[in-house]
Amino acid sequence: MNSVSRLSLFLAFLTLGVSVLAAARTALPGDDLQAVLNKGKDLVLQKGAVYEITKTLRYTTKGQKIYTAEAMYPSEYATLRLASKDLMMLISAGGAENAILERVICDGDRYNLSVVPKPRIGGGGQPALVHFGGKGGDGQIVRHCVFINTRTWATLKMHEGASNMLTENNLFFGAGVDPRGNGRDLNEVPFGWADLISCAASDSIIRNNLMIDPTDVGVVLYCAPGTIVENNVVASVSRESLGGINLVDALDYYKIENSENLFDYRGVKVRDNFIDAFGARIHMGIPVGCVVWVPHWRGRITTGGEITGNTITGGAGAYGIVAHGIRDWKIVGNHSTASYSGLAEYGKHPNPPDEPGAFIYDADSVVDCELQPEFVKSKRHIEHLLRTQFAPEDANGYQMHDYGHEEVAAVVNAAYLEMLRRAPTEFEFNNSVELLRSRQRNADGLRRQLMNSKEFRDQHGDMFPADLHPFRVKLWFDICDQLMRENGGMYKVSKLYQDALAALHADTPVNN
Structure with a gap:
C-alpha cells in the first residue's frame, strides 16, 4: 500500500470516528436540548443527570430517539423534569414516525410546581405529560421509562391517527388525586384525577407495564381497534x-361507517392483565360499554373486542367486569379473587344500582356476546357506577364516601405496610378504621399521621407532610430498581409487583 492509500485510509477512519462521536454526543444539563432535536439528531442524555425543562421537547424527524446513554436500570436513567409552573406537557412526539423514547424518567414535578388552576371538574382539556401518536406517528415506541408526578389528566397519551405503536416495560408511579383527596397537592382543589396510559392509536401494543396509583384509569382505550x-x-x-x-369510550373518530351507532373495538384484546385493589378502591376493574361510565351516551354501542385471562384481586374492590351496551364481544376466562364492598349511596335514592360484584351485565343491551358463566344479570341497573358524588364533602371539597368492611381493612393495612413496613397491631387497626369511617382522616391523612410517629422518624428522619407522595414514589422506585438489578433488568411485571410487595412485608396483616 503506497503512502497516498495509507493517508486516504487514515482519513476515512478519522472521518468515520468523528461522525460517530458527533452522532452520539451526550447533551449535558443546561444544554439546549430542543436545538439538538431541531437538527434531526437523537437526543442522548447523560446517565443519572437531571434536566430542568421549561418548554415542551418536540421530536422533529422520522426515527428520532431520546434516550439515556449506557443506562440499564431506572436509577441510571436521566430525568426530564418540568420546571415551569405554566408547562404541562414535557415531551411531544406527535406525528413523528418511528420516534422512540427509552430509558428516561419523565417527571411532572406535581408536588413542587402544584397543578395548573382549573375549574372543579376532572379530566379533559389538558395536554398529557408525554404525547405520542397522532397523524403520521406510526411505529412509535415508548419503553423502559419511568413516569412520575404528572400534573394533568393523562400521563402518556397514544393519540388517534397513529398505528403500530408499542408501549412496554415502563413503570408508572402515581397520577392525580382521587375523589377522597388522596394524592392531593396541598394547594389544589377538586378534582384532578388522571389516567396513566390513554390510547386511541389503532393496531398497537401496551405490554408489561407496572402502573401504581392512577386516579382516573390505569389504561383507557378510546376504541383503538386492533390494539x-x-x-x-x-x-x-x-x-x-x-x-x-377502561373500554367505555365511543370515540367519533372510530364510528363504523354507514352505521347509526356502532363504534369500533374490533381486534381489541385485553388479556392476561393483573388488576389489584390492594389498598384503595377500584370503582370498576374492567368496565365495558359507555353507560356504566357515561349515562348520556346511551345508545352508543361498542363492538368487537375480547377480554380474556385477566385477574382482578384486592380487598378494596367495588365492581369487577361490568358490561352494558355492547355487541359481538368475547369476555371469557377472567378470574376474580377480589372483595367487592365499595359503598357510595347516601340518603334515599329511588333507583340505586346493583350491589358491587365480580361479573355483572345488562341483559337487554349486551347482544351477541360470549360471556363466561360467572356473569350475572343486573337486577336493578349498572349505569354510572362512579357513585362518589353523593357523599359528604370534607373541608377541601373532596367526597368522603363510606368504606365497606373489607375495603377499610385493605386501606389500613396498606398504609402501615408502606409507611412502617409492618402490619398494624389490633389496637392500631381498630383506631385507624374509626378515623377513616368517622371521616377524621382519609388514607393520605392516615399515612401522614404515621409519618409523624417516632417509629417512622427513626427509620427515615423528619419529613414534611407535603412530602408524602415524593416519599412514596421514591420507596417504590428504589424497590423496583433493586429488584431489576437482582434480575438483570426488567422482567414480568406481575412478578415484579409481587416481589415489591414482598420486599415491603415484615409481617402478614393481622386483620383481613
Missing part, C-alpha cells in the same frame, strides 16, 4: 382509581 393490552399490572395502593382498564 392489544396484555400482561400489565394496574394497582391501587394509596389512591382510588375510577377504573382499572
Whole structure:
C-alpha cells in the first residue's frame, strides 16, 4: 500500500470516528436540548443527570430517539423534569414516525410546581405529560421509562391517527388525586384525577407495564381497534382509581361507517392483565360499554373486542367486569379473587344500582356476546357506577364516601405496610378504621399521621407532610430498581409487583 492509500485510509477512519462521536454526543444539563432535536439528531442524555425543562421537547424527524446513554436500570436513567409552573406537557412526539423514547424518567414535578388552576371538574382539556401518536406517528415506541408526578389528566397519551405503536416495560408511579383527596397537592382543589396510559392509536401494543396509583384509569382505550393490552399490572395502593382498564369510550373518530351507532373495538384484546385493589378502591376493574361510565351516551354501542385471562384481586374492590351496551364481544376466562364492598349511596335514592360484584351485565343491551358463566344479570341497573358524588364533602371539597368492611381493612393495612413496613397491631387497626369511617382522616391523612410517629422518624428522619407522595414514589422506585438489578433488568411485571410487595412485608396483616 503506497503512502497516498495509507493517508486516504487514515482519513476515512478519522472521518468515520468523528461522525460517530458527533452522532452520539451526550447533551449535558443546561444544554439546549430542543436545538439538538431541531437538527434531526437523537437526543442522548447523560446517565443519572437531571434536566430542568421549561418548554415542551418536540421530536422533529422520522426515527428520532431520546434516550439515556449506557443506562440499564431506572436509577441510571436521566430525568426530564418540568420546571415551569405554566408547562404541562414535557415531551411531544406527535406525528413523528418511528420516534422512540427509552430509558428516561419523565417527571411532572406535581408536588413542587402544584397543578395548573382549573375549574372543579376532572379530566379533559389538558395536554398529557408525554404525547405520542397522532397523524403520521406510526411505529412509535415508548419503553423502559419511568413516569412520575404528572400534573394533568393523562400521563402518556397514544393519540388517534397513529398505528403500530408499542408501549412496554415502563413503570408508572402515581397520577392525580382521587375523589377522597388522596394524592392531593396541598394547594389544589377538586378534582384532578388522571389516567396513566390513554390510547386511541389503532393496531398497537401496551405490554408489561407496572402502573401504581392512577386516579382516573390505569389504561383507557378510546376504541383503538386492533390494539392489544396484555400482561400489565394496574394497582391501587394509596389512591382510588375510577377504573382499572377502561373500554367505555365511543370515540367519533372510530364510528363504523354507514352505521347509526356502532363504534369500533374490533381486534381489541385485553388479556392476561393483573388488576389489584390492594389498598384503595377500584370503582370498576374492567368496565365495558359507555353507560356504566357515561349515562348520556346511551345508545352508543361498542363492538368487537375480547377480554380474556385477566385477574382482578384486592380487598378494596367495588365492581369487577361490568358490561352494558355492547355487541359481538368475547369476555371469557377472567378470574376474580377480589372483595367487592365499595359503598357510595347516601340518603334515599329511588333507583340505586346493583350491589358491587365480580361479573355483572345488562341483559337487554349486551347482544351477541360470549360471556363466561360467572356473569350475572343486573337486577336493578349498572349505569354510572362512579357513585362518589353523593357523599359528604370534607373541608377541601373532596367526597368522603363510606368504606365497606373489607375495603377499610385493605386501606389500613396498606398504609402501615408502606409507611412502617409492618402490619398494624389490633389496637392500631381498630383506631385507624374509626378515623377513616368517622371521616377524621382519609388514607393520605392516615399515612401522614404515621409519618409523624417516632417509629417512622427513626427509620427515615423528619419529613414534611407535603412530602408524602415524593416519599412514596421514591420507596417504590428504589424497590423496583433493586429488584431489576437482582434480575438483570426488567422482567414480568406481575412478578415484579409481587416481589415489591414482598420486599415491603415484615409481617402478614393481622386483620383481613
